[in-house]
Amino acid sequence: MCYSGTKGITSNAVHMLARDGLIDYDAPVAEYWPEFGCNGKGQITVRHLLSHQAGLHKVVHLVDQLPDILDWDLIVSRLAKTEPDFHPGTANAYQAVTFGWLVGELIQRISGLTVPEFLERRIVGPLKLDGLYIGNADTQMHRLPDFIGLPELQRSGAGPLSPDYHIPFWVRSGPLRDLWRRGLSPKNAKALFSHPAFWKACLPAMNGVATARSLAKMYAALSLGGELDGVRLVSEEIVRKAAEVQTKRADKVIFYPLHWKLGYHRTDAFLMDVPEAFGHFGLGGAGGWANPALKLSLGFVHNSSPFSITGQTRTVMMTAAVYESLGIYKGVCHTLRHGPIVDLVPKRS
Secondary structure (H helix, E strand, C coil), rough: CEEECHHHHHHHHHHHHCCCCCCCCCCHHHHEEEEEECCCCCCEEHHHHHCCCCCCCHHHHHCHHHHHHHHHHHHHHHHCCCCCCCCCCCCCHHHHHCCHHHHHHHHHHCCCHHHHHHHHHHHHHHHHHCCCCCCHHHHHHHHHCCCCCCCCCCCCCCCCCCCCCCCCHHHCCCHHHHHHHHCCCCCHHHHHCCCCHHHHCCCCCEEEEEEEHHHHHHHHHHHCEEEEEEEEEHHHHHHHHHCCCCEEECCCCCCCCCCCCCCCCCCCCCCCCCCEEEEEECCHHCCCCCCEECCEEEEEECCCCCCCCCCHHHHHHHHHHHHHCCCCCCCHHHHHHHCCCCCCCCCCC
16 A cells, blocks of 8 residues: 555646646646635645645545545535635645545546546556556455554455544644644544445545555656656656755644655655655655656555554665665765765766
């Protein structure tokens, strides 16, 4: 499972539409989704959505009961009516869950295809990927492993998904309530991940399923200027635009400055700045990145506990190992002693 690494996959679809001339990063979202333009959202652009600067990160007010998040039309209609939390472009707040509905609805409105259909026809099929799904992974339950720290996957005979969803009593007031409302934290999150309804639903922010090989191959196309094995996903110009940092502010949701790009974030090694690289990772480090400067990509998935604190360090440590194997990164001790290495392309004699 890719968890939030799914957002990188979804973002690729938007960039493919940009390459086709069907979407403009600086156009108002309401130009493609008219109902979206009410309640102070008329100035929100596609760029704002992709770089988490739209102020539409809160989820609790969109969900009355847990099964609601599986109802695409319901959530999208509620998002269209909601008000942004801040003026677009003045701050950034990680759209941990809403990103999928916001960007996914754009893809559907413009292409006429659902996100799963778009991926299959435009990315998975042409690149001959061996496994990459959003919204129809229930057909691949036999390939899904059980996840450590989560209930056993209900591969058949599952009952209805429990509607239980609430804010615990200990965060019902004060600043903790605001923190809770920054993202989706249903009481039965673990049960949700093990239910087949979750794998069938289209949640382009968090329920992508892929092999590491498929993720790496998708990002390989981006690392090579948008084309791999004769299949062009995007143009070199689109790759450059997608990799441009949109904001370096600290994030209102996760506090750390992730240097949001267009659908991606920074993908640094430990104590090492890698400005050319871009990608997206989720819980436990699942996800991938592309580095066009080195024509290099990486994909990683796992079945360990998504709630492991140490698991979140996998991304930077693996990235460091990759660069160290190329003789670019000299290790943590060297970096602490001499400072970050920012010139990643080895100088040729």
